[in-house]
Amino acid sequence: MTKQQVLDLYFLDARHKLIELAAFLDRVERADGKDDFRLEAFRSALTKLDGKKMNKAKNVLLAFSDPTSKPIAKATVKGACGAFIK
Amino acid sequence: MKYIEPHAHMVSRTTDDYAAMAVAGCEAVCEPAFWAGFDRSAVEGFRDYFSQLTEHEPERAAKFGIKHFCWLCINSKEAEDVKLAEEVIALIPKFLNRPNVLGIGEIGLNKNSRNELRVLEMQVDLAAKYNQLILVHTPHLEDKLKGTRLILDVLKSDKRIQPERVIIDHVEEHTVEMVLDAGMWAGMTLYPETKCTSARAVDILETYGSERIWMNSACDWGVSDPLAVPKTALEMKKRGHLEAAIEKVIFLNPKNFLEQSPNFKTG
Numbered sequence: 001m002t003k004q005q006v007l008d009l010y011f012l013d014a015r016h017k018l019i020e021l022a023a024f025l026d027r028v029e030r031a032d033g034k035d036d037f038r039l040e041a042f043r044s045a046l047t048k049l050d051g052k053k054m055n056k057a058k059n060v061l062l063a064f065s066d067p068t069s070k071p072i073a074k075a076t077v078k079g080a081c082g083a084f085i086k
Numbered sequence: 087m088k089y090i091e092p093h094a095h096m097v098s099r100t101t102d103d104y105a106a107m108a109v110a111g112c113e114a115v116c117e118p119a120f121w122a123g124f125d126r127s128a129v130e131g132f133r134d135y136f137s138q139l140t141e142h143e144p145e146r147a148a149k150f151g152i153k154h155f156c157w158l159c160i161n162s163k164e165a166e167d168v169k170l171a172e173e174v175i176a177l178i179p180k181f182l183n184r185p186n187v188l189g190i191g192e193i194g195l196n197k198n199s200r201n202e203l204r205v206l207e208m209q210v211d212l213a214a215k216y217n218q219l220i221l222v223h224t225p226h227l228e229d230k231l232k233g234t235r236l237i238l239d240v241l242k243s244d245k246r247i248q249p250e251r252v253i254i255d256h257v258e259e260h261t262v263e264m265v266l267d268a269g270m271w272a273g274m275t276l277y278p279e280t281k282c283t284s285a286r287a288v289d290i291l292e293t294y295g296s297e298r299i300w301m302n303s304a305c306d307w308g309v310s311d312p313l314a315v316p317k318t319a320l321e322m323k324k325r326g327h328l329e330a331a332i333e334k335v336i337f338l339n340p341k342n343f344l345e346q347s348p349n350f351k352t353g
Contacts, residue, residue, distance in 0.1 A: 001325055009324065010285065057286065058259040065231035065260065066198075075166045075197035078121075080227035 041083035089336040093302035108150040118192035129173040140184040157191035165205035191221025214246035276314035
């Protein structure tokens with residue numbers, strides 16, 4: 001596809017998602033109380049969108065990932081929360 | 087267009103879903119053994135589940151002209167209890183000669199714990215001993231990168247395992263390359279919020295090519311879409327992919343991998 005075709009097909013959807021993301025940040029910032037590691041990871045992931053470097057989706061996923069290599073001692077929960085606790 | 091759904095948990099879906107999949111062109115559905123949403127209390131729960139996968143569910147699918155196949159294992163979410171896992175693994179060979187069984191799966195890791203890893207090694211050994219195909223679940227979200235690396239280490243270190251007989255499922259942009267580089271097959275799961283969207287799956291195809299790769303819905307008891315594969319075929323069509331290229335990803339690729347099992351037959 002040409003760049004024009006990609007824009008025709010996906011621009012409105014991407015614009016919608018970007019506004020949702022901005023509204024999420026506004027929502028969490030005006031809420032009371034403390035935030036946690038998830039917001040820190042989110043802000044770190046946002047920096048991967050800057051510039052014209054390729055592989056933005058991959059780099060966002062890496063920003064949320066556990067970078068360690070050894071198995072943990074025991075699984076105490078079943079779910080994942082979406083961001084690694086440093 | 088005809089397609090194969092290579093990963094769906096139909097025991098959790100309604101009969102209406104079978105009807106919709108048949109109308110959409112589904113020729114065959116493959117159901118890996120998975121977590122029921124709660125931990126089973128004893129090995130007998132798995133015996134009943136394996137009977138459901140090998141006896142009841144094929145009959146349910148056949149009513150809509152869909153062939154049903156399955157994979158057997160203890161899933162990684164219940165693998166922290168190694169004693170239970172050993173009992174389930176001892177049970178599995180009794181079911182391997184059932185006509186719709188394709189192999190061992192979906193084995194893998196969930197939280198990347200030592201016990202999960204031990205049980206993964208035991209099930210890789212089981213697959214090697216019985217010459218079975220392997221279907222691997224990779225962990226969710228922040229655990230996926232590390233888990234995929236650990237899983238690949240286990241599989242590569244067992245010299246009996248032929249990489250072309252292994253499918254590593256739930257790959258995303260940060261894990262697909264390492265799986266393909268290892269000579270294994272990669273599965274993209276089309277699942278809301280936590281895995282790939284249709285658009286991202288097509289991006290991955292356009293970036294990494296369509297060799298040794300398939301896509302699946304992994305529809306289950308969570309919010310998920312049993313028609314995710316044909317919807318992604320439509321996404322490919324919207325981008326101008328030719329019909330032959332779409333057929334390769336949604337039908338021929340899964341067919342070629344799955345036909346390595348003598349039990350897999352489709353039209």
